[in-house]
Amino acid sequence: MEHGKYRFIVGFLIVPLTIYAVFVIWPFAQSIYYSFTDWTGLSPDFKMVGFDNYIKLFSDEVFWKSLQHSLLFLLLLPLVTISLALFFAFMINVGGRRRKNSAVSGVRGSSFYKIVYFFPQVLSIAIVALLFRFAYNPRSGSLNAALDAVGLSALKTAWLGDPETALWAVMAVMVWSTVGFFVVLFSAAMTSIPRDYYEAALLDGADRITTFFRITLPLLWDTVQSGWIYMGILALGAEAFAVVQIMTTGPGGPAYSTTVLPLYVYLKAFRDGQAAYATTIGVALLVVTLAFAAVVLKLGRRERLEY
């Protein structure tokens, strides 16, 4: 049996490893290398230019705008999404009182909420973005029409066309599409918290808010932390790219008011023929992603509760 072991291991690894190396590892390593060249992507010729691309970043206004928006996404999106989801999940699982003779239970209709809230999660972000592009339409969109109907016509605006509101309108869509996932995720984590903890807290006279901050949140901290990283990666990556690219017209919204780092990488590489510079922006994105994960893990460790 030992005889065939290595042949078996090699046989099983060779195909997946090749695919993975060719399509992921190799391009990834290449992109860091390209960031030190003047490669356009259009012709096979290029030469090394050292840190020129990195120096160029510093004076590139659109890069700073993209970075600023990506950082805003990174800080605000997880905060809003996770806060809302924690609140909903707490209500759904622990918020009900005096039902079914048990001390702790969810509010009425909690399973219905869990099913409905999850809807956006199974839809493609591209479809969601398209749907809201129509809803935000100033002329015929459902949002402005709804404002008219409830007598708030004064609030009507060109949502995605106005540089003041475009970024917020885009972020709202990302919150809309992810809250449900976290509600379900946190619900799963909450059901694994022993009921006696809640009962003991209730006997001590703790109210729901104290219970949440003293019991639920500390015991959920690991899940919140990984959720935070997960949401942060969405906010920096493919999800943000799709939402901004589909919803806002032109290159990242009116006057670049909604552009984000992944979109800027895409535009530089495939619109402007500056492949090397695009990979440099990508490296900046990588640095932000890794720094973010490191910060969350570091902050998380300090507040982690052992039980």
Place this chain on the structure above:
Amino acid sequence: MKTTGTLPEDRETETVSTVLTGDPLRGTADEESKKGTEGRTLNVFSHGMLVLWAVMVVMPLLWAVMTSFKDDKSIFTSPWSPPSTLNFDNWSRAWSQAHMSEYFFNTLLVVGGSLIGTMLLGSMVAYVLARFDFPGNRFFYFLFIGGMSFPIILALVPLFYVMSNTGLLNTRHGLILAYIAYSLPFTTFFLTSFFRSLPTSVAEAALIDGASHTRTFFQVMLPMAKPGLISVGIFNFLGQWNQYMLPTVLNTDPDQRVLTQGLVELAASQGYKGDWSGLFAGLVMAMLPVLAAYIIFQRQVVAGLTAGALK
């Protein structure tokens, strides 16, 4: 954000009500009346929020379904009114003339191929890494799962040119390979821990009985790993079905477009033609199958996605 705004007030009323009453586990009549006045603010607020969010989730979807049956004129003049007549021709127009049928077909082919490939290759890697001790085991493990932590868009720029040079650009099999490659990190990660959790005795018995490693894998281990395969399979299916960035970059040929891409292109072109109703029909067409599948297989989908995302 809205939740924190009202906390101090609610905290006060809640504390008063619970402190003043007796046993908080079994609500007494006294508590009921107290709660009636003071706990109500919190209750009304919380339930209000829950209902509001449910409405906010469902309304845009219902609006899209409603709009897909309307004619172009009423879409613009009265966005919220229900359709006066059900225009089913919007749907047939979207399906045939606006190429929705082709987008569906392309998506089915690409996702079908890549899902099979991802599951097969992913479980092979995971099995080897989880159950065999060999030099480099840890290295390969971290090589594979390392892919989860970096921004895909960074690799896509050179990948575009790699694929262009090898003739894989704008082909379905090229897209399938890319989907597989980018699904491997998570699939491997998830299934490695799953294979580790399975008992070793059954596989050992099979080997002693003379089964080869390959045979043991396919006939003993894979069937045992079914729950894990289903979870990660659903996760990958939805991820690949909903993929937008990879096809946008790697698949620019109009004939090869997948659903998400096709819809976005359609939105651009139909906008000129003014066929908004056809566009909404296409949008709803793409939405309904996954929503229906979710409602039917709700438990599995939720388990798959949540187990999938954060194990």
